[in-house]
Amino acid sequence: MKKITVLDLLQLDLKENEALNLKCIAGRAGLARELKVPEINRPGLELSGFYENFAFQRIQIFGRGETAYLWKLEREGKRDTLEMFFASEVPCCVFTHQQQPTGDLLALAEGSGCPVLQTDLSSSEFTTRVIRVLSNIFAPKQSVHAVLVEVFGIGVLLMGDSGVGKSEAALALVERNHRLVADDLVEIRRVGGNILMGTGTGVSSHHMEIRGLGIINITHLFGVGAIRDKKQIQVAVKLEEWDPAKSYDRIGAEENFIEILGVRVPHLVIPVKPGRNIPILIETAAMNERLKKMGYYSAKEFSRNVMKWLETESARAIFLDET
Amino acid sequence: MTQRLVTIKNRAGIHARPAALLVQTAGRFAAKVFLEKDGERVNGKSIMGIITLAATYNTAIRIIAEGVDEKEAVDALARLFENKFEED
Numbered sequence: 001m002k003k004i005t006v007l008d009l010l011q012l013d014l015k016e017n018e019a020l021n022l023k024c025i026a027g028r029a030g031l032a033r034e035l036k037v038p039e040i041n042r043p044g045l046e047l048s049g050f051y052e053n054f055a056f057q058r059i060q061i062f063g064r065g066e067t068a069y070l071w072k073l074e075r076e077g078k079r080d081t082l083e084m085f086f087a088s089e090v091p092c093c094v095f096t097h098q099q100q101p102t103g104d105l106l107a108l109a110e111g112s113g114c115p116v117l118q119t120d121l122s123s124s125e126f127t128t129r130v131i132r133v134l135s136n137i138f139a140p141k142q143s144v145h146a147v148l149v150e151v152f153g154i155g156v157l158l159m160g161d162s163g164v165g166k167s168e169a170a171l172a173l174v175e176r177n178h179r180l181v182a183d184d185l186v187e188i189r190r191v192g193g194n195i196l197m198g199t200g201t202g203v204s205s206h207h208m209e210i211r212g213l214g215i216i217n218i219t220h221l222f223g224v225g226a227i228r229d230k231k232q233i234q235v236a237v238k239l240e241e242w243d244p245a246k247s248y249d250r251i252g253a254e255e256n257f258i259e260i261l262g263v264r265v266p267h268l269v270i271p272v273k274p275g276r277n278i279p280i281l282i283e284t285a286a287m288n289e290r291l292k293k294m295g296y297y298s299a300k301e302f303s304r305n306v307m308k309w310l311e312t313e314s315a316r317a318i319f320l321d322e323t
Numbered sequence: 324m325t326q327r328l329v330t331i332k333n334r335a336g337i338h339a340r341p342a343a344l345l346v347q348t349a350g351r352f353a354a355k356v357f358l359e360k361d362g363e364r365v366n367g368k369s370i371m372g373i374i375t376l377a378a379t380y381n382t383a384i385r386i387i388a389e390g391v392d393e394k395e396a397v398d399a400l401a402r403l404f405e406n407k408f409e410e411d
Contacts, residue, residue, distance in 0.1 A: 247350070250343045250370055303339040306374055310336040314379040 004137055006092045006115050007031040012133065020129055022094070022117045026106045030113035033091045035059070038134030040127055042066060047073070049081045056088035059130065063123035067099045074102040086112040094130075096123040136197075139189040140261050148181040148198040148231060149173050151286035155198065155231040157186065157265070158282070160239035164272060167208050169239065172279035179228045180218050183208045188233065190261040196233040205229075235289050236265045237282060242273035252299035266292075325393040327386050333407035336379040339370075341408035346370050348399050354390025356400070367400070 010022050010031070024031065041058040047069050062070070073082065086108045092115040095101055101109075101116055109116045119126050147158040147170045158166045167183055174180050182200030189197045200206065206218045206227045219227050236258055248271055249256075257264040266289065270281055288298060331337065337345070349356040349367040356367030360382060365372035367386070378384055384404070388396040 247347045250346060251339050253339060299339075306338045307335065310338055310377060310379050313377045314336065317379060317382075 004035045005032050006035065006117075009035065009092075009133075010117070014133060018129060018133060020126065020133065021119045021121055023119075024115055025095075025118050026101070026116040027092075027109040027112075027114045029110075030092070030115045033089070033113075033115065035091050035134070038131060038138040040130060042123075043085065044069070046085055047081055049084075051084055054088060056090050058091070060090050060093045061123060061127060062093060062095045062099070062101070064097060064099070067095060067097075067101070070102045070105055074104050079104050079108075082108055086114055090114050092117055094119060094126065096121055096126050136189060136191055139191050141187060141189045142261055143185055143187050143201070144260075145184065146186050147183050148186045148200075148233065149282075150179040150181060150228055150231050151283055152178070152290060154286040154289050155181070155234045156282060156286055157198065157233045157236045158239060159236060161241075163211075164239045164241060165278065166239060167210055169278045169282060171208060171210060173282060174218060174222055174226050176279060176283070177226075178283075179226055179231075180206060180208070181228045181231045182206075183218075188260060190263060194263050196260055196263050196265065197230055198233045199230040233260070233265060235285060236260070236267045237285060238267065238269045239272050239278065240269060242271040242276075246271075251303065253303050324387065324389045325397045326388070327397050327401050329384055329386060329401050329404040331378055331380055331382050331384065331404065333410040334380050335410065336382070337373060337376065337408075339374065341403070341410070342370050342373040344403060344408055345373055345400060348403060349396065352388070352390070352392045352396035352399070354388040354393040354396045356396055357387040357389075359385040359387060 009020070010024060012020070014020060036057050039055070039058045040061050041055045042063065043060050044066055046054055047066060073079070082104055093101070093105070093109065094117045096119055098118060098120045106116065121129065144157070144159070147166045149156050149158065149170050151173060158169060160166050170180060170183060181198055182205045184204070185201050186198045187201055189199075191197050207215050208218060209215050248269065256267045258267040259265075268285055270278065270285070272278060291298060333341070345358075346368055357364050358367050358373060358376065359365075360376045360378055363376065364387075365376055367373065376384075386397050386400050388394075390396075
């Protein structure tokens with residue numbers, strides 16, 4: 001995995017309830033320090049001189065309490081605990097509530113090359129956000145050659161060999177008012193234990209390559225309503241060339257799954273051949289998936305009804321035989 | 324044309340799973356395949372058609388095939404009935 005530095009954290013493009021509002025106020029030389037764990041520490045104990053089990057590799061957060069204590073130390077002219085603090089390679093210090101660090105701390109941070117950051121968020125808000133952001137960055141991830149679309153609110157990952165028509169199917173879905181998340185390369189992260197979050201990879205995500213047309217920009221052609229930045233993957237659909245020798249699922253009473261990053265995802269194989277309207281099949285699959293989530297499983301329900309019906313037919317037959 | 328009379332030996336009768344099995348087997352042959360119960364004839368390559376027969380335990384079904392590989396088709400389908408559709 002690529003190293004995550006403090007500078008990366010500052011440069012993340014985060015919006016709304018994920019924004020960290022960080023700025024660097026000292027120790028710029030240390031911006032290349034690496035963040036090794038997605039965790040934080042409130043250094044109250046350390047400032048008062050207790051350094052056993054100091055989690056120095058974590059982001060150090062100075063809230064109102066810690067900052068007030070720093071100012072008390074400054075007034076009393078005590079620097080020894082702070083010197084010990086900066087003797088460890090701390091990735092960075094963050095002052096919440098836009099608080100001003102003491103002169104001693106700034107000098108020691110500059111001296112040891114430890115970045116000092118400031119945010120206007122409260123300590124608890126900053127803590128929840130930074131942990132969320134870092135866990136996403138540190139989450140297990142995988143890139144797949146596929147297209148991710150949102151269809152009726154369901155995240156559908158379209159897989160299949162090159163040239164089978166993944167992009168064309170996605171284009172038709174966008175044209176039918178669904179949304180494109182990523183074309184060609186989908187980056188999947190496992191977040192919160194078992195949620196697979198799919199995103200595009202930077203500049204190329206909302207563009208599509210369609211054979212015969214070249215590269216098209218979906219946002220410009222269909223508007224911002226036609227795109228999404230990320231979406232949970234809830235169904236995986238594999239498109240493949242119709243193979244007459246292969247038997248395809250005709251009832252759908254058995255659920256198939258594939259594993260992505262250790263998470264089971266419902267999996268459908270849709271054979272492609274002229275005359276099959278793939279986008280409509282994908283739409284139907286997405287709606288069927290929604291029904292399943294609501295507890296209504298069409299194929300199983302049908303199967304049960306047939307069984308019930310056959311039972312009444314048998315009963316009738318016995319009755320008719322006896323009379 | 325080849326035909327053969329078989330009886331349903333699995334307790335549950337022809338429900339969704341056996342129907343799918345029949346259709347998949349019939350689909351492997353070029354011959355036209357029909358199933359007949361009490362004079363009611365359905366296409367042996369259509370799941371919905373076969374289920375509509377409401378073919379219960381002990382019902383007699385006539386398998387009819389027409390085409391180049393009709394004998395093989397009837398044999399293969401009759402074998403499914405014989406094996407109780409791998410049930411019970």
